[in-house]
Amino acid sequence: MKTITTVEVNQKLAAGEQLNLIDVREAAELVEGKIPGVLHIPLGLLDFRMQELDKSMPYIIVCHSGGRSAQATDFLTYHGYDATNMNGGMMMWPGEVE
DSSP: OOOEHHHHHHHHHHHOOOOOOOEOGGGGGGGGOOOOTTTTTTTHHHHHHGGGTTSEEEEEEEEEESSOOOOOOOHHHTOEEEEEEEEEEGGGOOOOOO
């Protein structure tokens, strides 16, 4: 499984890189804050909504601590998507939230 740290993601965003972020937390968890511009697809709906994603684009998967995003990363990778898990999740996120 490909992984990336929260610091690396934050640095890429700060440098102006366009990243495709998917937050797989539940809707109630988003009130704690989310990374600006993130696409929200709860883990339980990923199977039904993955057709909304483009297999030619890389995705970084986000959750609260990194566990659910690891599951989502494995799932998407299995189905032919270029997915990377953000280790540490929002618990370790050093950047801006909305």
